[in-house]
Amino acid sequence: MMLGSGLQGKASVDLEKLKEVARLVELLENDFSAKKLSSAEQVQTLLTLRQHGTDPTNADPIYSDKGINLLARYGLDGETVDIRRAALRCIANALLLNPNMRQVFVNTGYAGRVAEKLKTDSSDDEMIMSRILFLTTYGTDIEFSTLITKHSLADNVCYQVTRHAKQFPKGGQKDLPQMDELALTDTLKLVFNVAKLYPSLADSFAPLIPHIFKIISRIDIPAKPLDGLIGYLVNALSTLDLEEKPGKFESSPLFPKFNQNCNVDKLINILDAAVRVYTPDELEPRVVPLLHLLITIHEFAPEGPRKYMKWLLLPEDNDRSAPIGRSDTLSSKLLNLSTSPSVHLKTTISELMFALSDKDPENLTKNIGFGFAAGFLASRGIEIPQDSQEAFATNTEAGINPITGQRFDAEPQDLGPPMSQEEKEREAEKLFVLFERARANGFITAENPVAQAVREGRFEELPDDADSDLD
Incomplete structure (x- = not known):
């Protein structure tokens, strides 16, 4: 009886909520026509209704054609800002x-007026x-x-993004008040979805590009670089056409005259911060x-910024004191991530390295080592050209191991006892097999060095009774 009474009481409470919402x-x-409630009473009624609506259960009168139409009106x-704001919330x-209520709202025909009222100086209303509008994209x-x-x-x-960009004066504040950040975030999410879902409309948002870059160049990089506003700014840019066609911009927003590298530098600093704090799955x-975005920018960049991007993102001489990918530099961290199980992450990193290598397989191999380059080229169905041995020869002549990208003089020296002749033969056989596999897959076309040594008489087969311990 007690359990039954409890259930009956719960049902009664739910029924009470339904009646109250109705x-x-x-x-x-x-x-709406009688005008008997004061403005304050209307606001309070709407706020109470919103509170009941935070759990749709037994709030059916809100979640209905009639309810959404009434709230839209x-x-x-x-009559007042507070009434309108409470209803829209x-x-x-x-x-x-x-x-399901998204289509119900669209059916009211009020979406156009919402778009018009987006021109406001109130971040509360902007949000x-x-x-x-963002929710109606789904x-x-x-x-x-x-x-x-x-x-x-x-x-x-554009009015809103420009308004917020003005909140970042040169040498001034480096972040936004919380409400401004929330509002701009929702606006950027709207831009991203519209441009992503309707690519033919993306050009309508091109005027945003200079203002987004302005914010990125002046905002501080937070501890979690891509969790907040910066992430939404980057996402919005990634859906827009950044090509600087004649008449599109008054001056270059990507590579401004006062410092062509400023945007590239900031974006790479954000990338560097990100790879140091997120796990591969989070990244x-x-x-x-x-x-x-960096791949796109490199595609449109003039020579100066292109060289700057290569300098910051490709392995340097200092990276080659160990096999590439072992140092603490950004390029090494990216190359390590290019072997992670995260498919989109490793593919995009490899595409970036390929773009930085001018989409040339030999340059890619030279820049990041055959070990990192081979998998990407194979996945793209790109064969190493017939003269690929030149890349190997160039690196080798420069004192660089073409497989690991490490300088030969920095490779660890074997201080252990010398190999026996039998061990040497086994290692030579392994190298021969590995080299032949690479040739069969089209990665290299140079002659197998083991076969070449035999042909030139530099590889001597020992008689069966030779002492296997001799050098």
């Missing part, structure tokens, strides 16, 4: 918690408007092209857009 919706419905036509909450038939051409969506998004969803 009462509040009815009260707001009647008052208050959100766009309410109810809508944003409903769209987040019940995906709500951007969040509602599972609806909303026409973003109409929002852009008839309701100034792209212009108003994949965060850093791949940044890597793609």
